[in-house]
Amino acid sequence: MKYCLLIFVFVCLSVAKSYAQYDTTLARQITEMAKADQWARHLLDSIRTHHYSPQKEEIVWDVIYAMDKKHNVHLWEIINRLQSYPDNILVGNKAAQDFWLLAQHQDYDTALQKEVLKHMKWAVDRQQAPAIPYAFLVDRVRLNTGQKQLYGTQYWKAADGKMYIPRPLEDSLNVNARRATLGMKPIEEELQQMNERYRNRLNQK
Template sequence: MKKRLVFCGLFVFALHAAARQPGCENVGAHLNELASADQQIRQESEVLEQDPNATTTQRDALQQRWQIIDSENLKQFKQIIAACGWPKTSKDSHSAWLLAQHADSDLVFQRLARGLLDASVKAGIAAPRDLAYLADRIAANEHRPQEYGTQFSRTDRCHLGLDQVDDRALVNHRRLAIGLQSLEEYEAEARRHLIPPDCPPGERKIK
């Protein structure tokens, strides 16, 4: 299975709903809980991928738990956005971005989240790099070239590929403009952290 990695009226309604919906004062804590679950299962997956002795049964069981967590996270995250809008602090926005980044099963909602995140960036709340990652994620999901080169796909534990970019020179220019490291440095970091050390040397590279 190919696994993607890292490292309108409705729009206006969602953006302003927080001021008049009950329960939104604790939205940050709720988002943090969902984001923590999101990261925990992915960390477990990376540990398992690095283990050459891990069995297919172990990987399948983790994948099932991963799907359940992502599905429940998406359900709750959509409810939060509908009731409270996009978070109003940079910390909470970052948690929301993480959940939107992994909402691959609902591309329509992922696009809505991008619009909300874009408005938050323009308001000086959200980080431009978060928007870059989400924009690239949507482009990869739509089989379009990335603008920032943030997304990789792994077909197995030893093969990592950078999803298509439009132009490497332009990608590096855009990355520099928002404070990201060069694409070459990013690829080297991905190679160090995402490709297990027991893979054959010739395989330990970005395709």
């Protein structure tokens, strides 16, 4: 009976500790930045798909660049203050994934992306951050620093413009084995879905 009571107390304390660590303000800050990020990029997708014109696209890109610069300051502040990734425990599952999304779009600041990646790996290894987004950031950082990607998450148009293909891969024969360790589907399946989803873009120059 005493043993069961001790287990119950331990579980209650663990749950209480998790709730005590949750940072509502930080979670809201991250989520709001991600909403702005996605609003601008969805607008860009809409222009490309339904109302394409180079002038409109250029205007939206100007908005995106300015927004990313603003977010950059906040992302650095969060990482420097925490000295860790804002994980599922601290900000919840959604905000933890939103933070990755924001870092993924900081291509002009690879130092920030590397710093986020370092802390994110620690959290992913402990199942406290999303694993598949981690693979996307690994590939993004590698490509941004002149290396080949590991997981095949980044694509570009083939030379004939008829389909999307993975950007250069390191050890391509074992890519699906690496993807499987993070719970990712085979690259062939991902590639098929990619081409179906963005078929309309293939006719754009």
